[in-house]
Amino acid sequence: FPGADVAALLPSGGGSNSGAAGPPWARGSAVGGLRRPNQVSFHDLEQHRIVGTGQFGLVRLVRDRKTNKVYALKVVHKAPMVDAKQMEHVLNEQRILQQADYPFCVGLVGAYQDERALYLLQEWVAGGELFHHLDVHGTFDEPTACFFAANVVLAFEFLHSKGIVYRDLKPENLLLDAKGYLKMADFGFAKYVGKDKTYTICGTPDYQAPEVIMRRGTTKAADYWALGVLIFEMLVGDPPFKSLTGDPWDTFRRTLSGRFYVPNFISEAAADIIFKLLQVNPEKR
Incomplete structure (x- = not known):
C-alpha cells in the first residue's frame, strides 16, 4: 500500500467485475511494504460466513487450508473508498496495524489486493465484542x-x-x-x-x-x-x-x-x- 497510486487502485471497466474468473481471493496478490512477509498465502484462504459489514466492505471468516487456522479477513472495496476520498483511511490503518504488534492489539497476518478490493488478514478473536x-x-x-x-x-x-x-x-x-x-x-x-x-x-x-x-x-x-x-x-x-x-x-x-x-x-x-x-x-x- 505505501506509496500506491490511488488512481491505479480503481477497478477497471467502471467497477464491473463480471468477466473475472473465480472469487477475488483466488486472484489476490500480496501488498508490498509489509515489515515482514505475509504469513499466509492468499490462495490458501477458504471463505466462510460474513461476521461484520461496514460502509466500504465487510469482514469475513476465513480458514487457511494448510493449517486449518481461522482468521478474520477485512475486505475493503476500492471504488467506493476512492469515490469517498477515503483511500488514505484504509492505507493508514494498514500502516498502523503493521506497528501494532502487541498482545492487546488485534494482529495483522497479511495484506493483499486484487483489481477491486484490498484485504487485511487479521487474527480471529473468538470472544466477540x-x-x-x-x-x-x-x-x-x-x-x-x-x-x-x-x-x-x-x-x-x-x-x-x-x-x-x-x-x-x-x-x-x-x-x-x-x-x-x-x-x-x-x-x-x-x-x-x-x-x-x-x-x-x-x-x-x-x-x-x-x-x-x-x-x-x-x-x-x-x-x-x-x-x-x-x-x-x-x-x-x-x-x-x-x-x-x-x-x-x-x-x-x-x-x-x-x-x-x-x-x-x-x-x-x-x-x-x-x-x-x-x-x-x-x-x-
Missing part, C-alpha cells in the same frame, strides 16, 4: 471493569510509546480472546502524531474528549478521556454524557460542561479514577 457482553450483563462488577481497563491501558501505553493515538475507543472496538483478555481492534482512526496534535474530528460522540469537539487538537490525553468514559459505562451501564434524546449535539454540550453524576454504588477508588480521567483540561488528566 465487549459491547455484546456489556449489553448482555448490563454492567460489570468493579474487579471485572478494572481488569478490562488495565488491558486498555496496556494497549494505550504501547501505542502511545510509538507516537500513535487511537482515537476510537468504545466497547464495539474491544474484542475478547479465548482467555478473556481484551484486544483492541479497528485502527481506522488511529494516527501517528508523535509529539504533535491532530485536528480531525472523529470517533463516537459519547467518547469524544472536549478538545476533540472544540478542534483544539487531539493528543494521547483524548484516549485517556475515552478510557474514563469506558470505565464509567462498564460500571454504570451508560456513558456519563449520554443524551436523553439521542441528539449528539446534546452529548457534546454535556461533555463540554464536564458535569456528570457518579452513582453512590460506585466505590470511592473507582469514582476517583473516573474523575481524574474525565478532566475537561487535557493537561490535568
